[in-house]
Amino acid sequence: MQAIIASTSTVHGSSYLEYLEPVLKNHFRDIQDLVFIPFARPGGISHEDYTLKARKGLMSCVKSVKGLHEFSDMKQAISEAEAIFVGGGNTFLLVKQLHELDLMQTLKGSIEQGAKYLGTSAGSNICGVSMQTTNDMPIVYPPSFETLGILNFNINPHYLDPDTASTHKGETRETRIQEFQTLNSEIVVGLREGSWIKIDNLEISLEGPWPARVFEPGKEAYELSPNRPIKF
């Protein structure tokens, strides 16, 4: 497997996928054609517009970007893809469609067979065991919360440290993840914006400038240093 699993598509002060460009140039170095899955529809954007955005963002990395909605046989498109990018947006919407179109296992199989994967935000969330540590609103009801499980832990993208100056009483991200773990046994990696996880065959590593926040059930949360293998 070869995958880049990024917390966010965009960091403050730069354009879509810009901060990842050197990484993606290398990741997609042998790739001509990439299949983009636009189902998460950030801000309700159409599949066409979202695909245009992805195409522009990946212009310097691959020759062509085609939206999955453009294929008459989506299963075949995923199975035969040499590279796949699942963009961010709403994770409930993404997962609902991947299940309802019976594409979740196809996508997993394709990645395991060697399709080079890129995920950002919701597209990274689905690499975990379940989507249950998403930050998104349940704007639709998916038939299941299970996801790809190409990682043996869960991702919390856009991880945010508690704001110690805040007077707001909504739960902090840390509290939410700890609530998840009162009822679930998955390890959760809180991936800060600008961080990504790289899968290079059997090696999984945390990349980018920041440490990640790791939540293991029954342990104090701790920091994981970047540019080092991840093993749980």
Next chain:
Amino acid sequence: MQAIIASTSTVHGSSYLEYLEPVLKNHFRDIQDLVFIPFARPGGISHEDYTLKARKGLMSCVKSVKGLHEFSDMKQAISEAEAIFVGGGNTFLLVKQLHELDLMQTLKGSIEQGAKYLGTSAGSNICGVSMQTTNDMPIVYPPSFETLGILNFNINPHYLDPDTASTHKGETRETRIQEFQTLNSEIVVGLREGSWIKIDNLEISLEGPWPARVFEPGKEAYELSPNRPIKF
């Protein structure tokens, strides 16, 4: 119907339910015994501990507070209750249990028959048409997102205005609610901490010191002044 539907149980700098005490004293003025539904389990707290907390918070308002888990026949307890408080925590957990124990319609019926209701946070969220504008993590999979529908719109509790100074790329609350409305037709009321909605028979009003943020599909979001009737 008589209901107090509050954004939060606690505002900064005061104790549990303290800011609502004068309101609740009046709301529960004829009430001896209240049934507390502790299913949302904030921070994973046990039903026993959560009920103790509710009992302490309502000490000056009602004579007794009994947790729903203490009744052998929960349906009967809800049907016969003269007052019901559903506390905050995780909305997915709350809704899953209300559905699985077949209590959602019983609860709705009891409120419609005159049981005096108090909801905070998750307990307010369920007063809407669906729980789909919750801020919570999907830590469990409920059999449905439908809720009580004693209001003909949805609630977003702990509503937070966009932080214009933030460099974080996670969606703002406003963006999330607008994404919800690209696929759903419910009006959403963003209820700021310190605000509550009061149902007094046929009159619904926004109470407390703050305006609420109203999202109607296809319209610009706007502010609703407090201490005035709500009519959509």
